[in-house]
Amino acid sequence: MTTILINGEAREVDVPPDMPLLWVLRDVVGLTGTKFGCGIAQCGACTVHVDGKPARSCVLPVSAVGNRAVTTVEAVGETEIGRRVQEAWLGVEVVQCGYCQSGQIMSAAALLGRNPAPDDAAIDAAMSGNICRCATYPRIRAAIKRAAGLPAETV
Amino acid sequence: MKGSRLRRFGLIALVVAGLLLVAAIAFFAWPAKLEAVAPSPAQPTGRALVEKGRYLATAADCVACHSTPNGEPYAGGLAFKLPFGTIYSSNITPDRKNGIGAWSDAEFVRAVRHGVRSDGQQLYPAFPYTAYTHMSTDDVLAIRAYLNTLRPVNQAVAVNQLSFPFNQRYLMRAWKLLFMPRQPLQPDPNQSAEWNRGAYLVEGAGHCAECHTPRNLLFGLKSGQKFAGATTQGWKAYNLTSDPETGIGDWSVDEITRYLATGHTPGRGAAAGSMGEAVSLSLSRLTPQDLRAMAVYLKTIPPKPGTPGSKVNPNPPLMAASTPFAPARAEVGSDAVGLRIFEGACASCHGWDGSGTHSPYGELRGAQTVNDPEATNLVQVILHGSEIRTPQGGASMPSFGRAYNDAEIAAVANYVLRHFGGKAATVTPERVAKARREGE
Secondary structure: OEEEEEOOEEEEEOOOOOOEHHHHHHHHHOOOOOOOOOOOOOOOOOEEEEOOEEEEOOOOEHHHOOOOEEEOOOOHHHOHHHHHHHHHHHHHOOOOOOOOHHHHHHHHHHHHHHOOOOOHHHHHHHHOOOOOOOOOHHHHHHHHHHHOOOOOOOO | OHHHHHHHHHHHHHHHHHHHHHHHHHHHHOOOOOOOOOOOOOOOOHHHHHHHHHHHHHHOOHHHHOOOOOOOOOOOOOEEEEOOEEEEOOOOOOOOOOOOOOOOHHHHHHHHHHOEOOOOOEOOOOOOHHHHOOOOHHHHHHHHHHHOOOOOOOOOOOOOEEOOOOOOHHHHHHHHHHHOOOOOOOOOOOOOHHHHHHHHHHHHHOOOHHHHOOEOOOOOEOHHHOOOOEEEOOEEEOOOOOOOOOOOOOOOHHHHHHHHHHOEEOOOEEOOHHHHHHHHHOHHHOOHHHHHHHHHHHOOOOOOOOOOOOOOOOOOHHHHOOEOOEOOHHHOOOOOHHHHHHHHHHHHHHOOOOOOOOOHHHOOOOOHHHOOOOOHHHHHHHHHOEEEEEOOEEEEEOOOOOOOOHHHHHHHHHHHHHHHHOOOOOOOHHHHHHHHHHHO
């Protein structure tokens, strides 16, 4: 048995130690808000927070999480930054198909957690690992700025 | 008078030539001798013997070469591409027809230690008998006992495709005269038991020198540059000597031991390519005592210079000014192709500061691979990815060879060299194209 702290709750799971965290979240714990995209840490759809930092859960073995706190898109809205990001996401109407959205929101919230007023270059550097097939990148950037309370952009 | 002297000279020349011919025929065609072998009284029996053999077969990493990636273990068939043709590894399961089930113990010991097949034909030194010759009879017999417990695989391996004269096996006798050690390694009474155990494992079963020593035109190891590092099939095996600039002179015994056990040491980077395979299949499965002994021995190898300019810079300026999630101020907003690719494809796992945000195996800072101005392994690992699986954990990196073209891979390699190693960029698209062919 492995114990992992997910969204503030200690969960006991009976899984092999090399199972990726994403499998545990979706298939064992039943938190399906985090998506499977590429499976090789190249698209960002599976991004969660581990101790507040963005991590690609599809390549992170559950044994590597240890006693660090995992936050998924289901609970990120309980933090002040996460709430602002989600509100901005709705306000800007970022989403088109929505598949990459949970990963984008997690990366954006982590960015604002360490840089409260990111400029375009900082947003690009932090968000480049999150791919959007619908190419909503300008709206993602605008939503991040809105969440940061920076001057609005028209998109 | 003159004519008879000439005739006498001719006669002598003819006799000498005839003698040389006979000597040559005798040298190349004399049947190989087969010595009887017997275990010493100290050799265990039954399950203990099989277990000993399993451990030694792991230390010798037999399975790495005697299997194909998706094939049956020990059933052979792995291709060794050489400039003069391709050699395939043999089936060493106990199958009587295609494996070595019909071989006697004496024939097996002769093959491992002297490179002679059961039918008396010479084996090619792709099979590292120049190293295995240092193994004791007991140890080789134990490996045989273990191999005997495997499931026989009735599978013939492909026939070697070598050009003339390399397809003439008897010529290996001349090669052995030049490159085969004269006698097995003798224990050094002036060194500790630990050092001697390490020497036995490094020089014998571990066959480290086979990859870490450059080869001459005849494919023999250059004894003057032993362990100074070499490139095989597109991957570089780094300098293992105590050279403080390009070798492991500034590594501690603990650091070396940890690297062998897990394929990673903090601040030293991770093993990839053939070394990743050696760690996964062999080294990570050896006892901590044996790994430490190997490290103790490795530390005493006299320094020899390796790749010029490859001294590891543990904290170059751009990396030092980065955080895990953001590049240095000076780099932000750059449109350079290499930085753009790193941003999208690499940064999420490796981190801009090279700390390896997901796994210790993703750590880049301090790694030889990002400090080698030739970028040999850097390009290979980007092209082909990397996988390491040990009982202590592991990691894998996807391959990017089909995601990016040669110019893009050259650009990201040059960016990584500059950012994480402080090294001037040297990789060209042509070099990447060559590396694609070699690493295949």
